[in-house]
Amino acid sequence: MADVLKSLTFRYIAKYVTTLSAAVFLLLAILYSYFSYGYFTELREAIVDELDSLQLVYRGQGLGGLEQYLNDQHNLPTMGRYSYLIVDQQDRKIAGDLAQLPRYREFSDGWVGFQMALLNWGEPVDVDFLARQEPLGDGYVAIVARNYADAVAGMGLVFNTLFRAMIATLLLGIAGGFFSAATALKRFEKLNIELADIVRHNSRQRLSVEDKKGYPREMAQAMNQMLDQIASLMQGVKRVSDNIAHDLRTPLTRIRNHLSQLRARLDPAGQDDIDRVIEECDGLLSSFNALLRISALESGGSTTFNSGLFLPGLLADVVELYEPVASDKGVTLRLRVGNDTAQCAGDSDLLFQMCANLLDNAIKYTPANGHIDVTLATREPAAVEITVADTGPGIDAGERESVFRRFYRVESSRGEQPGHGLGLSLVQAIVHYHHGAITLADNEPGLRVVVQLPGVIPPA
Incomplete structure (x- = not known):
């Protein structure tokens, strides 16, 4: 839910719906003000016209005719009917349906307003009236009032209906935006999972296009083209490095052999110099061989797997080999073996090389009086886990992915330890060739290398 709420689609829809609702609310306020102003303008004009009618009746028929007119008006339907009051100079009621002169508040231009209780379904209800009084002559004063409760109630009903509709639109719009964003996020999350799987496990795989529509489909096609270009460039770089390693390995081997023959004919002082040159040649040959081995593993070269390789024995051999160096x-x-029957399917030479490289690195970077723990354990489902943990300087979290690249070396170790930056690249290639996974973690202090390989359940 947090990812959906933070997604661009949901935020865009939420902003759009909120802005639209605010605009609708402003429009409702303008319309309400406009119709209210128009209604009260017409109401004032109608009251003034009614006062003029009373004056005409009084002038033509006197007080008796005026009372008859008021009685006739009283018999009209309630809707739109006026309320009247005729008083003398002492404010005594002469005629009309108002009981007495009410307490009122004065507005501008002779207009007044007051409240009066009217019966509604047998219950008294206070109703607002707008009124105006005008002299009739002979000391008589006429007051014409009209309640506007029905109009206010009608406008209030319309306004409340529109307001509720606006709130419902806002809620439905946000809910629709949430589900739209969730659907879009689900599509792109699936795309992201596929892309992450390609990056981490199988660079030859491509994003599926058939099950996608619209923009995700176009994006998947563009990413596949980009992956093809990257694969082509990477293949070109690997081909160049492999060709260099292959072409230089043979003449370098000949040079080393000639140096070995030359060494036999030199005095001891000259032999030391030749030994150093031969050692450099051996280092270069080792790098070339590692490069070619990594390329063969990454290309999926054929290797015969042992279906039940006994890992405790293999680790014991590697540890025994490196104990004198340590x-x-x-x-x-x-060496700690949690399961002395752990087995996996693999090539013994490759796995021996993998463990040897890990131990060689651990010993190289672990200071004196430090310790290295090699652990073998089983995990569920059927899997084996080899851990090499040292107490050296470790590797920063930001560089743990980079150390698997060819020729990459941590900056702090370049001048302190010999090497060509191919050890962990070869280890990763061997692990991936065996369909396993390798991770680097902090050993506090030091580095912890965890290799997981598919295990084989030994027969009972």
């Missing part, structure tokens, strides 16, 4: 540096190397 001991010479003053680092404690420990």
Whole structure:
């Protein structure tokens, strides 16, 4: 729900509906003011006309004719009927349906307003009246009043109806915007999941287009084209590096062999110099071999898998191989096997190379008096987990994804430790080749490398 509320689609619809509702509310206020002004203008004119009629009747027929006129008006339907009061000089009632001169408040131009209780279904209800008084002559004064409760109630009903309709429109618009945004977000979330799966697991896979419509379909097609271009560029870069490694490995091997032959004919002092050159050649050959091995693994080269590779024995061999190196540096190397029957399907040489690279890195970066823990455990569903945890400087969280790139090295280690930045690239290639996953985490202090591989349940 939080993602939907923060989505661009929902915010746009919410702003649109809110702005539209505010505009409708302003329009209602203008219309209400306009019709109210028009109604009260007509009401004042009607009261003035009625006063003029009373004056004409009084002048022509006197007080008796005026009383007959008021009686006739009293028998008219209630809707639109006026209320009258004729008083003398002492404000005594002479005629009319008003009981007495009410208490009123004065407005401008002789207009007054007052409230009077009228019976509505047997219950008294205070009703507002607008009135005006005019002298008739001979000391008599006529007051004509008219209640405007029906008109106010009618306008109020219309206004309340429109206002409720506006609120309903606002709520329905926001609800519709929410579901529209949720639908759009679901489409793009599916697109995002597919894209993340491509980035993390299978760069050859492409986004599905058949089940999408409209803009998501166009976006998926554009992303597929972009992925094709990226794959083409990456393939070109890999091809160049592979060709360089392949073409240089053979002459470099010949140079190393010639140096070995030359070393046999030199004195001990010259042999030391040749040894250093041979060591550099061995380092370059190791890098070239690693590059070609990574390319072969990433291209899915054929390798025979052992369907039941015994991991405790393989890890014990790797730890035994590197124990002297760790001991010479003053680092404690420990192996912990949580399941002594753990097995996986894989290539023993590749997995041995993977564990060897991880241990070599851990020993290289762990200071004296530190320790390295190698752990083997099983996870559900059937999976095995190999963990190599050291107490070295570790790797910053922002660089943990980058260290798997070819030739990438953490800046702080470039001048301190030898290497070409291919060790973890080869490890990742081996892990992915075995359909596993590798993650780097903080060991507080140090680095924790966790490799998960599909396990094999041993026969009972």
